[in-house]
Amino acid sequence: MIEAPNLRLEALAPFAFVAIGSLVVLMGEVLLSRSESMRNAPSVDVRIGTILSFLSAGFLLLAVVVAAQAYMSNTAWSFNVDNPMMRLDRYANFAIGVIGTAAILVCALSADYLNGLRIHHGEYYALLLIAVAGMILMVSAVDMLLVFLGLEMMSIPIYVLAGFDRRKLRSNESALKYFIIGAFASGILLYGMALLYGATGATSFDGIRAGFDPDNALAIVGLGLLVVGFAFKIASVPFHQWTPDVYEGAPTSVTAFMAVTVKVAAFMALVRVLTGAFETTIEPLQDILWVMAAATMIVGNVMAVIQENVKRMLAYSSIAHAGYLLIGLVAGTGEAHAAVLFYLFVYVFMTLGAFAVIIVLAHRGKDAERFDDFAGLATQRPALAALMVLFMLSLAGIPGTGGFIGKWSLFGAAVKAGQVPLVIVAVLTSLVSVFYYLRLPVVMYMRDPSDEPRRMTTSSGEGFALLVCAAVVLILGFFPSEGPGVLLLDNLRVLHWARDSVAFLP
Amino acid sequence: MSAELSLFYFFAALAVGSALSMVLNLRNTVASAMSLVITMVSLAAVYVLMEAHLVAVLQIMVYGGAIVVLFVFVVMLLNLRQDDFPPGRQRGAKALGVVLVVFAVIKLLALLPAALPDTVAALPEGFGGYRDVGTALFTRFILPFEATSLLLLSALVGAVVLAKRRLD
């Protein structure tokens, strides 16, 4: 008989909650539509959508709470003690917290938007939850196998989600492009893993680290392919071309989800892989990352300038932010990794906020995604316009917003590590970024509104998401580590969280 | 040359040849798919030579029996014609890419002999059999094994959502 493995189920708790949530949501829709569809047919979809979004947000919240609890208790659990492929430590819990929170906000944003697009809810939320489950695996993995599996479990639902608005050709195309690039990237990633396995005889980070020999060509090639594979996922130059098309075509709520959570998961997994399985100071790795970071910042920011579509602009902006984040990897110190984590945290809320505004403005199944669609917003919906300005300023890194603190910590860590030329590239490109981030305020405040009807309502879910994003962006702008002791601000110590999390990297 | 080695050369040549014919066949998608099947089956043979019996069987079952059938199925269902795929742009970049890939592969091939050890580990009893691998799956790799179910569920739901004809 097979010896039963020594398992610790609590290590799987966040994953399990999300996974169970996906099943519940999937079944829930069937049951709900059966029970209610007889009467009151026109509004039943709306009601089901709301219920499902609450349901999935609830399960995500459970996962986040469990992760927070685990974070506080400062443990590092492995599911399978004999072969620890994952470790639920502070680093993972931080990531789960961020991803889960972002996903909750996406759920809050989705219900009304999906009704507008007449998209079915059940599968949407189920896929969203599965993607989150994949991310959880990915960020807590300490074995290449699980990194890959998590990556795929994250990607496959998102391929589908990108094509969810399947009546629209653009959505189909978006899904197709994302899929082809994603599958291609995972092929490359896998080949890297295979070569590393060949060179070191292990798939676990510790094993690879132990067996890694920088003089072994196989290992170096494997590492290179691994980084390239990740570069696709984080949309780094030169593997970024898919991003704008995909972001533009996918339904906006999905784009928001993609832009935010995928980036967090991929980046945090990348940091974990690079620090866990390799010495971060390997010469060729540093050089590759340096070039990638610089090129990503330049291309992302410059291309964003010429976009006419806000979603495309945000896509290029996300590329640019990937470039900034890569600086942290180039610097490679613990402080830099903490800065990456903090930046990701801020990035989640500012980007999500920006997409939330687009979602709120979606009218009759049509997205407000061109710059012209925002003309004169300030006179019609002043609060919304003001929030958009806040998010844009934060993305641009203007002081008083979380984006500035993020850049400060990131650039600071890089300067400390001696990467000043890269930081200069970063600030110069972020100057370029100011140009396009300012375009939205310009059209919103300085142009007259067009005649097209505009949605004048905000659902409570959307309002909630917007407020959370704005509050986080603002609070982090002033109190990233220690609050002034009023309200709950004292508990939002993101900077410390990031630093404590990074302590769990080898 | 031993029997195993000559078998290997035979199947390797078959795999490469059919892979090439898959990529280079510009007229006929189904023929490409058939070439792919031949590659898969020859690879399965190579797996057997590498003592990976379970993998070999699953290779045929999943790749040959399911995946490629699915490809062919879709080709037939959509009745895709070649002119459905307009010629692309960026030909120069693509040519460059191809050259780079070819160069990289050659480079890798040149590096290989030095990078690999000459000796090969002794194989434990039952290596690569379904008991050995299955036991590993259910003990050391229980987490990925179980997690795969969720992945498959998502693929299932996704495929249904995307390909379902009626929208209700």
Place this chain on the structure above:
Amino acid sequence: MSILDTHLLTLVTFLPLGAGLFLLALNAFVAVPSDLWRGVGIATTTLVFLLSVRLWVLFDPTATGYQFVEHMPWLPDWGVNYFMGIDGISLLLVMLTTFLMPIVLLAAWDDVKKSVPSFIFHNLFLQTGMIGAFLSLNLFQFYVFWEIMLIPMYFIIGVWGGPRRIYAAVKFFLFTMAGSLLMLVAALVLYYLHFDQTGALNLDLVRIPGVNDALPALLDTDVPLGGEAVWWKTQPWLFVAFALAFAIKVPMFPFHTWLPDAHVEAPTAGSVVLAGVLLKMGTYGFVRFAMPLFPVAALQFVPVIFTLALIGIVYGSLVAMVQSDVKKLIAYSSVAHLGFVLLGTFALNLEGLEGAVLQMVNHGLSTGALFLLVGMIYERRHTREIADFGGLTRVMPVFAVAFGVVTMSSIGLPMLNGFVGEFLILIGTFLADPVTGAVAASGVVLAAAYMLWMYRRIFFGPVTHEENERLVDLGLREKMIVVALIVPIVWIGVHPGTFLRRLDASVIELVRVMESRGADVASVNGGQTSASMAAEVAARLSPEQAQVALHREEGPR
């Protein structure tokens, strides 16, 4: 002292923003009438001005170092503290700011009709940003205020400005941002340099006064001059990064191109604040940060800055001369005037520095007044072309007189403020470098030329345009504004001592700090050391004043 006095700086800084936010929140629930907004805005800024007067009264002019210090940890991870403090230099600039703001809001009473709440809010926000920047003694905090004030200014130009407002606003934002981002990098480098040397995570500019075991501050860092050091860790590079930020803001030639656009397109209130206060931010930055932090590099760059300042003076004047738009003319005159300020600053002697600071205030007053007056006439005629006017003296005598006084002040007529500042600067420059002084003096002549020519074309001669016949002279509100501005103009001109005495200690302290950090200031400023400056100041004091000062020196800190 009461709590109000100990936290006076915080109060002065954040009162406007607080009031603005309060009103904004209120506005969301009840519709507040526009006039109430305007009223509250003016009342708030007036209150802030009164508070700053209290600051002025309580300020001890003889003490070196910073007063009214408030120090609180903010982001302890990076040694970022909430560190407010005031010395003579910032006192004058804060006074200027608080003084101009109510006037600006009063002037905009009729001018701005579109989304008034927003306008008032942005102005109040802007005031907080400006005062905060003047009072910050922590580099990070300074940077935050420095950048934050771009936002309201950007909106003021972009929303309420002229036809090309969007272009101007974006250009303004980008130019300023360009400099400050490099400053950000330099600040980070400096920060880690400081950390490496002292082991202290601290971004405070100076140690906390009166605290014995205060952490070493940035001014305790020894920035390498070059040689072995990595290039980006050396004084020249860091100085250039800082100087670029400030030079763009000043604006120094050749970074000035944003200024005419911004000035011309901004609404009157925006132009006044921009010219009156925001441009001072650049020169203030030199005095407060760039020079004391990197004194040796600053001295090395004196010739460059002198040259650029001179070019600015001459070029600004010449370009101003050919302008047909009054606002543009004044804008270019600002370039020239701030060239003088830079000259005085980098002359680095008592006269030059004091003159420069005073000239900052002067320029704020007179140029601000000019913009206000132009705004008044623009409201009536909706044109700013010089050619559209002529012979206004007859139609609007009060306006003509007011304009005349302000023009004279701008030119530097004795008994008016401009004279004092320019005179001191020229003396300082002559002491430092006679040739520069001589060329700069020519700038004064040029200024007289274009200003007077402009004045003549607008006010003298026959009324050439039909519409001008029907112009109404200044109303009560406008008269109040004009009078309020002319009072300090004359005051400074007649009795500059009131203001200069408050600068003495701070200016000497600046030079002393630079000397203590290895700069041979005397080599460029005509031989004055901080000691000789102190002696010179002491000689000016009456014996009992000196006694008091001496006593204070000896007394417990």
Place this chain on the structure above:
Amino acid sequence: MAETIGKILFVLLVVMGAFLPMITWVERKQSAVMQDRIGANRANIAGITVLGVLHPLADVLKLFGKEDFVPAGANRVMHLLAPVIALVPAIITLAVVPFAGVYDFGGENPFSFVIADVDWGLLYVFAVGSIAAYGTIIAGWASNNNWALLGTVRASAQMISYEVTMGLSVVGVFMCFQTLSLQEMSLAQDSSFRLLGFLEHFGLFETLPGWLAWIQVPTWGIFLQPMGFVMFLTCIMAENKRPPFDLPEAESELIAGYHLEYSGMRWGLFYTAEFLEVPVIGCIVTALFLGGWSIPFLDTQTLIGGIGSFFGEGFATGVVLVLHVHAFLAKVVIMIWLQMLIRWSLPRFRYDQVMDLCWKIMLPLSLVNIFVTAVVLLWFQEVVG
């Protein structure tokens, strides 16, 4: 080597040479009997009809004589290749079927009556089965005919779908026998157990009273996994696409399905493959569920011991080998008969019914079966030890 060739020859002789022609005849005759008619009886050699036994021969002759037609616009190579691809899997499946047990003749290795006694025999069956789909796919696609294509699409969908359920339905069998080798499974089925033995563990009996203990059942798959048996048989018949699952070729709907454009012996090869599958199915089902070559209640040891005590060990082993082969073939014949019975009794399903049966009934049932089996096995492990 010689041994293997001998086995191959035997298998080919039995299955291809004996079963195949026999089945074509039985098919006609049995259907005739069931439908109360006479059936094939005309083919004769010099007037001797022998109940129509000569028909298969006549058919083959006729098919060889027909034109081998390739339609215009068809992919010629593929078109010609397809029947072969369809036939080969059916034949090579036989490689892992144990026709008899493992016998020790005192040689170096014990003699095992399987062509390839591999550890993963059942997986091999599935692997080969999955390749079988290509024959139909290529045939339908290469014919350049829409009817054929439709038939192919139906066929491949049906085959892929049922493959899933088929795999799941035998998981219970693996769990019972703990092996994937067909020979090992047959060996495991070569015994019997007391049907009511479990009662001892409920405390009803200390030990079963004699008369109850006599109620014994062979440890055959069909008794251990009755559900599995039914489902597996259904699935594998559906895989074979014979009625009532012959939707891909449903004459009334699709004219003839994927081999519409075939004629002559190539068409014959498709039919050969289909007919050949019938005994192959019989073999596999027998090996999995019907105890393979085992003789109920008489396990090999008993038999060899029994006979050996009279005639000596070596001879006894030989006799048992022969007995086992016959037992196996007998079971196969029963299975063939059962398939014929089903084929001629049940009407054809509708296509959606076929798919529903697979995905909505069989799949859940097979999962339930797995769970129940697992629970029972665990219980046995815990309680019985």
Place this chain on the structure above:
Amino acid sequence: MEIPIELVVSLSAILFGIGVVGALVRRNIIVILMSIELMLNAVNLAFVAFARMHGTNDGHVFVLIVITVAAAEVAVGLGIVISLFRNRDTTNVDDVSLLKW
């Protein structure tokens, strides 16, 4: 050991290269997907070879997971293709900027 591992790895590298090239140059979505499958097969081959070399079955487990994932990917990918081509029939073909990036 009869077959040198480097030969097998070379075979895998060549197949991977062919797959990459196919995915790069072909326009036909289905063929691109098949090329990606070929890449995954090359990966599997490498894993199997290395597993043989190291004598650990981790590589085999990896291959099994890869095969599973590949199946899932193909299902979704073909679903996307189907939904795209369904739409294409009902909308303007000129709108399709399909794979022109």
